[in-house]
Amino acid sequence: MIYYFNIFYFIFYILATFLMVIYKSQVFTFPGGYLALDLVLLILMIILEVTRLYHGFKGNLTEETVPIVINLVLTIGSMLLSLYYLLWQTYVLKADVIMNAILLIIYGLEEILDIIAVSSFARTYT
Template identity: 45%
Template sequence: MGLRTRGSPLGPRLAHRPEAGSAGWGWVPAAWPPTALGPPPAGRRLSSVSLEILFFLNGWYSATYFLLELFTFLYKANLILDLVMLFLYLGIEITRIFFGTKGNLCQRMMPLGISLALTFPSAMMASYYLLLQTYVLRLEAVMGTILLLFCALEVILEVLTLSTFSSMDSF
């Protein structure tokens, strides 16, 4: 059962999709069925499941890292600059994970590339909290090392996923 349409090819059309269980005609955008810009065919899913799992785990870990760093700042009574950098880190990390997840699930190279580019400032801030603070607690050292491990694994998987996306675009 296919899609039957009627109406102008320049505007919205009425479409009837009996396989979707619809009782009658309804408005469907003019670009129905999906064109080359739509999702790939069902047999060609290129998203990386391991990258998506890593993004999910890193999201929870980043929230935990942020809260524990905030509490250690209260314990150490650090400068305002470190606190501002922590909130900047949080903003970069949220944006990076959002773009990485969207790029991976939608199989788009641009959001995944933005996520890859934002990984480096995130790793630089994590290395600052690991190495360049005046006083680093052992808890911060362990958490910073785990965070840098997450960043390194994500860089590797993002590069592999981007190469998979680009190799499939050439065919």
């Protein structure tokens, strides 16, 4: 169920982050190349999230441990990108902090539940 919530929240997150990057580019002066870096990392985050959610859904539906372990590893990358937007992007607004904190909480819950699922599937099928 948390994967379904994550889909809707991530769509909101990407749209809001993209609009905030546009807003920041109009209001603030970006040092050379940092605007492009923020946008490239946002695209990378989209690709990583789609791949991660695919493996998460596949692992849960088929009750296989390998896709869930892949999801666990990809979640670490998504968490690092979320931390970038929380702490290290060029300009961090209060909305960035709130949205990334919620996203990190969702990722943390998914990690805990994925670990429980992997241990449960491993016990059941071994």
